[in-house]
Amino acid sequence: MAALQLHTANQESASLSDRQTFPEEFGSDSGDEVLLCDADLELNPFDGLPYSSRYYKLLQERKQLPVWEAKDAFMASLKSNHFIILSGNARIGKSSQIPQWCAEHCLSSKYQHGVVVCTQTHKQTAVGLALRVADEMDVNIGHEVGYIIPFENCCISESILRYSTDDMLLQEMMSDPLLEHYGVIIIDETHKRTVSTDVLLGLLKDIVRQRPELKVVIITSPHMSNKLHTYYGDVPLIRVESEEPIGCPIEVVYSCMPQENYFLPALRLLFEIHHSREKGDVAIFLSCKKEIDEADSIIRREASKVHPMLGELVPIPFYPEQSRSIDRPSDMLENSKRYKRRVVLTTSVGESLLCIENVKFVIDVGMERRNVYNPRIRADSLVMRPISKIQAEMRTQLMGTARSGKCFRLYTEEFLKKEMTELSSACVVESNLTRMVLFLKRMDIADMGQCDFIDRPAPEALMQALEDLDYLAALDDDGNLSEIGIIMSEFPLDPQMAKALVASCEFDCVHEMLTIAAMVTAPFCFLDPPPGSEEVARTCRRKFLHPEGDHFTLINVYSTFKQSKLISSSHFCEDEKWCHDNFLNCSALRTADAIRADLLDILQRIELPISKPAFGTHKNSLNVKRALLSGYFMQTARDVDGLGNYVMLTHKHVAQLHPFSSYCSSRLKPEWVLFHEFTISENNCIRIISEVSPEMFIQLAPQYYFSNLPPSESKELLQEIIDHFSKLPTDREEQHVTSKENEKPEENLSHQNEDRCAIQ
Numbered sequence: 001m002a003a004l005q006l007h008t009a010n011q012e013s014a015s016l017s018d019r020q021t022f023p024e025e026f027g028s029d030s031g032d033e034v035l036l037c038d039a040d041l042e043l044n045p046f047d048g049l050p051y052s053s054r055y056y057k058l059l060q061e062r063k064q065l066p067v068w069e070a071k072d073a074f075m076a077s078l079k080s081n082h083f084i085i086l087s088g089n090a091r092i093g094k095s096s097q098i099p100q101w102c103a104e105h106c107l108s109s110k111y112q113h114g115v116v117v118c119t120q121t122h123k124q125t126a127v128g129l130a131l132r133v134a135d136e137m138d139v140n141i142g143h144e145v146g147y148i149i150p151f152e153n154c155c156i157s158e159s160i161l162r163y164s165t166d167d168m169l170l171q172e173m174m175s176d177p178l179l180e181h182y183g184v185i186i187i188d189e190t191h192k193r194t195v196s197t198d199v200l201l202g203l204l205k206d207i208v209r210q211r212p213e214l215k216v217v218i219i220t221s222p223h224m225s226n227k228l229h230t231y232y233g234d235v236p237l238i239r240v241e242s243e244e245p246i247g248c249p250i251e252v253v254y255s256c257m258p259q260e261n262y263f264l265p266a267l268r269l270l271f272e273i274h275h276s277r278e279k280g281d282v283a284i285f286l287s288c289k290k291e292i293d294e295a296d297s298i299i300r301r302e303a304s305k306v307h308p309m310l311g312e313l314v315p316i317p318f319y320p321e322q323s324r325s326i327d328r329p330s331d332m333l334e335n336s337k338r339y340k341r342r343v344v345l346t347t348s349v350g351e352s353l354l355c356i357e358n359v360k361f362v363i364d365v366g367m368e369r370r371n372v373y374n375p376r377i378r379a380d381s382l383v384m385r386p387i388s389k390i391q392a393e394m395r396t397q398l399m400g401t402a403r404s405g406k407c408f409r410l411y412t413e414e415f416l417k418k419e420m421t422e423l424s425s426a427c428v429v430e431s432n433l434t435r436m437v438l439f440l441k442r443m444d445i446a447d448m449g450q451c452d453f454i455d456r457p458a459p460e461a462l463m464q465a466l467e468d469l470d471y472l473a474a475l476d477d478d479g480n481l482s483e484i485g486i487i488m489s490e491f492p493l494d495p496q497m498a499k500a501l502v503a504s505c506e507f508d509c510v511h512e513m514l515t516i517a518a519m520v521t522a523p524f525c526f527l528d529p530p531p532g533s534e535e536v537a538r539t540c541r542r543k544f545l546h547p548e549g550d551h552f553t554l555i556n557v558y559s560t561f562k563q564s565k566l567i568s569s570s571h572f573c574e575d576e577k578w579c580h581d582n583f584l585n586c587s588a589l590r591t592a593d594a595i596r597a598d599l600l601d602i603l604q605r606i607e608l609p610i611s612k613p614a615f616g617t618h619k620n621s622l623n624v625k626r627a628l629l630s631g632y633f634m635q636t637a638r639d640v641d642g643l644g645n646y647v648m649l650t651h652k653h654v655a656q657l658h659p660f661s662s663y664c665s666s667r668l669k670p671e672w673v674l675f676h677e678f679t680i681s682e683n684n685c686i687r688i689i690s691e692v693s694p695e696m697f698i699q700l701a702p703q704y705y706f707s708n709l710p711p712s713e714s715k716e717l718l719q720e721i722i723d724h725f726s727k728l729p730t731d732r733e734e735q736h737v738t739s740k741e742n743e744k745p746e747e748n749l750s751h752q753n754e755d756r757c758a759i760q
Contacts, residue, residue: 044137044138044139045107046103046107046137046139046144046160047138047139047140047143047144049138051138052138054135054138055136055137055138058135058136059136062093062097062136065092065093065097066088066092066093066240066241067088067092067093067094067097067098067240068093068097069240070086070238070240071097071101073238074086074098074101074238075101075104075105077236077238078101078102078105078184078215078217079105081215081235081236082208082212082214082215082216082235083208083216083217083218083232083235083236084215084216084217084218084235084236084238085218085220085225085228085229085232085235085236085237085238086098086217086218086219086220086237086238086239086240087219087220087221087222087224087225087237087238087239087240088219088221088222088239088240088241089221089222089393089397090221090394090397090398091397092240094188094219094240095118095120095125095129095188095189095219096129096132096133096136098118098186098217098219099116099118099129099133099161099163099186100133100136100137100161102116102118102161102184102186102215102217103115103116103137103160103161105183105184105215106160106183106184107160109183111160111183112183113183113213113214114179114180114181114182114183114184114214115159115160115161115162115181115182115183115184116160116161116162116182116183116184116185116186117161117162117163117164117169117179117182117184117185117186118161118162118163118164118186118188119163119164119165119166119169119185119186119187119188119189119197119200120163120164120165120166120188120189121165121166121188121189121192121194121196121197122165122349123149123150123152123165125189126147126148126149126163126164126165127147127149127154127163129147129163130145130146130147130154130162130163133145133161133163137161139160141154142154142155142156142159143156143158143159144158144159144160144161145159145160145161145162145163146159146161146162146163147162147163147164148162148163148164148165148168148169148172149164149165149168150165150167150168150492150595151492151591151594151595151597151598152594165196166187166194166196166197166200167194167196167492169185169196169200170196170199170200170439171492173203173443174439174442174443174489174490177207177443178207178210178211179207179211179214180211182214183213183214183215184214184215184216184217185204185214185215185216185217186216186217186218186219187200187201187204187216187217187218187219188219189219189220190218190219190220190224190228191220191221191223191224191390191423191424192424193423193424193425193426193427193428193455194427195427195428195431195433195436198426198427198428198453198454198455199428199436199439199440199451199453201218201231201454202451202452202453202454203443203451204216205232205452206452218232221390221393221394222239223389223390223393223422223423224390224423225237225239227423227454228454231454249404250396250399250404250405250406250407251404251405251406251407252396252406252407252409253406253407253408253409254409254411254412254413254416255409255410255411255412256412257412258411258412258415259410259411262365262366262367262410262411263286263291263294263295263365265410266284266286266295266363266365266410267295267298267299267302269363269408269410270282270284270299270313270343270363271302271306273361274306274310274311274313274341275310277310278360279339279341279360280341280358280359280360280361280405281341281342281343281344281358281359281360281361282341282342282343282344282359282360282361282362282363283343283344283346283359283361283362283363283395283398284343284344284345284346284362284363284365285346285347285348285350285362285363285364285365285395286345286346286347286365287347287365287367287368287369287384288347288368288369288382289319289347292317292318292319292345292346292347293317293528295315295345296315296317296345297530297531299313299315299343300315301531303315311339311340311341312339312340312341313340313341313343314340314341314342314343315343315345316342316343316344316345317345317346318344318345318346318350319346342358344359347368348368348370348387348391359398359399359405360399360404360405360406361405361406361407361408362395362396362398362399362405362406362407362408363408363410364392364395364407364408364409364410364411365410365411366386366387366392366409366410366411366415366416366420367384367385367386367387368384368385368386368387368391369382369383369384370382370383370385370425370430371383371430371679372430373430373431373432373461374680375432375458375460375461375463375464375465376460376464376651377648377650377651377653377680378432378464378468378634378635378650378651379648379651379653379678379679379680380432380677380678380679380680381679381680381681382679382680382681386411386415386419386420386421387420387424388420388421388422388423388424388425389416389420389421389422389423390422390423390424391424392409392416392420395407426454426455428453428455428457429455429456429457429458429461432461432465432494433457433461433462433464433465434464434465434468434469434494434495434496435494435495436465437462437465437466437469438469438474438481438485438488438489438495439489441469441474441475441480441481441485441489442481442485442486442489466479468495468496468634469485469495471633471634471702471704471705472484472485472488472495472496472499472631473485473499473702474488474495474499484499484502487502487606487608488502490602490606491599491602492598493517493521493599495631496631496632496634496635497517497520497521497631498631499630499631500513500516500517500627500628500630500631500632501513501514501517501599501603501627501631502608503626503627503630503631504611504623504624504627505603505608505609505610505611506627507623507624507626507627508611508614508620508623509611509614509620509623509624509627510603510608510609510610510611511610511611511612511613511615512555512613512614512615512620512624513624513627513628514596514599514600514603515554515555515558515559515592515596516551516554516555516624516628517595517596517599518558518592518593518595518596518599519554519555519557519558519592520554520676520688521592521595522588522589522591522592522595523585523587523588523591524585524588525554525557525584525585525588525589525592526541526583526584526585526660527583527584527585529583533583536583537583538665540581540582540583541583541660542665543560543582544556544557544560545662545665546662547662548621548624548625548690548691549625549662549663549670549673549689549690549691550660550661550662550663550676550687550688550689550690551624551628551676551688551690552621552624552690553662554688555615557584557589558589558592558593558596559615561575561578561579561584561589561593562593564578575589575590625674625690625691625692625696626696626699626700628674628690628692629674629692629696629697629700629701630700632674632675632676633674633697633700633701633702633705634650634705635674635675635676635678636648636649636672636673636674636675636692636697637649637655637672637673637674637675637686638671638672638673638714638717639669639670639671639672639673640654640713640714642669642671643669644656644657644669646673646686647712647714648678649709649712649714649715650709650710651710652710652712653678653680653684654684655678655684655685655686656683656684656685656686657669657685657686657689658685658686658687658688658689659685660687661687661688661689663689663691670689670691672691672692672693672694672697673686673689673690673691673692674689674690674692675687675688675689676688676689694717694718694721695721697718698718698721698722706718
């Protein structure tokens with residue numbers, strides 16, 4: 001192992017604080033006036049302007065970070081190595097300081113090899129770090145320092161340092177395969193093992209061979225440093241150790257015996273902490289969103305019974321996937337004279353996103369519910385399993401090293417040692433890889449073996465992804481991307497939705513499909529109502545329901561939201577109030593609005609035809625369903641008993657309609673539906689459903705996909721329809737004359753070749 005001995009900060013960096021700054025007061029005892037000349041001011045090399053006094057204040061704080069001790073070793077390694085691995089725990093400053101040092105390195109070479117980009121796995125982290133680093137570098141956000149996240153680009157071409165989500169950097173590679181705009185690429189949070197991060201780690205090995213001047217810095221946790229060092233070979237490995245200050249230890253308390261049900265013990269422990277009167281906020285890590293909602297309801301109910309002298313418990317649900325942030329106290333807490341203890345309720349996703357200074361207690365249940373993709377049935381399974389040791393460690397680090405705190409682990413120490421894995425599972429071995437394979441095909445990696453993964457995906461998952469792309473007409477006869485596949489890869493969408501959007505250009509329903517694509521890509525727009533308001537929420541939801549299905553209901557929600565924005569004079573406040581009154585997620589709807597605008601820009605850039613809006617007409621409804629089926633024919637189901645028990649065409653699993661579906665309140669359930677999502681869990685549900693006809697399915701599904709369906713009663717019914725229409729007269733002119741007036745568009749199967757989407 002090429003480990004490096006750490007050194008103290010170099011004298012050049014340390015001397016920054018000794019250079020002349022603005023004095024606190026101007027003048028002297030003698031009364032002589034002191035004048036400052038330009039020569040007396042130190043200029044910021046990144047923008048050429050004098051440093052502010054705040055820069056020097058922040059510089060002193062930066063020097064107290066544990067990572068600062070590694071600056072000498074890091075800068076020396078950066079000059080002479082292509083790859084550097086730096087490992088350290090959370091809150092040591094590695095994500096904010098390392099990129100700044102890399103920017104100094106690029107500045108020293110006058111950016112002849114490019115600028116700096118640092119990837120993050122979450123968009124909230126990328127934005128937060130960019131804002132903080134711009135402040136520390138004393139430059140403007142969006143100019144010298146910026147961020148690139150899905151559907152938002154806060155950078156200019158001259159930006160020196162960019163924070164980007166890992167998937168956005170992959171998307172950038174489609175137009176710049178060798179990432180020639182960058183001289184240093186920093187891959188942060190590699191221990192999160194997202195699909196995009198793992199793909200980047202593999203592709204960068206090949207890019208560096210083609211661009212020897214490129215520098216790659218990999219930032220990870222101590223648990224994964226050895227695995228990465230083995231993967232990259234003889235490269236420098238810098239370990240940054242953070243020592244707890246004396247007198248401020250983090251106390252870890254284990255459960256004495258295994259817990260059969262951790263949920264209620266976690267809440268009982270919370271109230272015990274509150275009754276102890278020891279001040280400090282609490283973070284509770286639960287396994288899933290459902291438990292967060294249930295805990296929020298129980299805490300609110302029981303907190304009203306607590307004696308006022310103890311203060312108030314304020315539960316704060318934190319759903320990172322729904323773009324909600326709690327990085328600062330609410331006005332309610334700041335303005336209150338009475339003590340209020342915040343209780344943050346979150347899941348594994350929130351481990352690296354929580355940023356609350358006063359967290360003193362952490363309650364860790366040690367379990368998580370995670371979606372694991374099964375390629376054989378093309379569906380996610382919701383699996384309950386222990387978290388990893390690295391996740392358990394991150395939860396103790398939430399309290400930092402500047403204060404004492406307690407972490408209550410509701411599992412035994414033996415459970416930690418025997419049941420928990422060292423590292424979190426790589427998403428690339430548990431996810432649907434169709435989108436990743438489409439990207440690799442776009443990068444002209446025909447053989448997936450050319451991408452050197454840290455953990456190889458299962459061959460079955462890769463084959464299923466290739467098969468799906470073939471069904472979607474994204475591949476040609478040689479297995480390379482077809483013209484349609486190239487167009488699909490331009491969109492930051494799942495391949496099925498990308499295909500449906502492209503098909504909408506043929507069916508003259510582009511505006512409607514843009515809205516659907518944006519709404520299903522954004523977080524779910526309907527909120528779970530608080531206890532006691534379920535009936536009011538259902539009444540509000542009925543206003544948006546559309547008889548044609550849930551996809552059309554989403555169009556109604558978005559259209560009404562946009563109308564409310566046009567009517568209101570103060571957009572932000574009125575949006576929040578309107579969404580609150582209608583039990584809608586305002587953040588999700590704003591995200592959908594941004595996604596839709598971005599997708600429209602892509603359509604215009606690649607010059608695809610855009611039809612005029614026609615929502616509400618019968619013909620438009622049929623065309624929207626045709627476009628949807630062009631992408632989602634693999635996600636169809638049939639009600640086999642008339643009671644809402646839907647059997648998937650691709651396998652034997654049975655599911656019910658999601659409670660928010662527009663069909664749940666109707667007496668008659670549609671027989672044939674297409675759905676957007678299906679997850680195998682305790683209550684199997686299909687989400688976002690619209691009715692389709694079997695004739696339409698036959699018309700739009702590829703014949704070889706239909707022939708590969710497993711035997712079932714549904715397949716037999718479809719075959720009967722095919723056989724029936726194959727026996728119809730072949731004289732098309734005669735049939736056209738006799739039936740055109742009375743024929744419905746979806747029933748015209750004798751004209752399949754004319755009605756079939758041209759890109760199919």
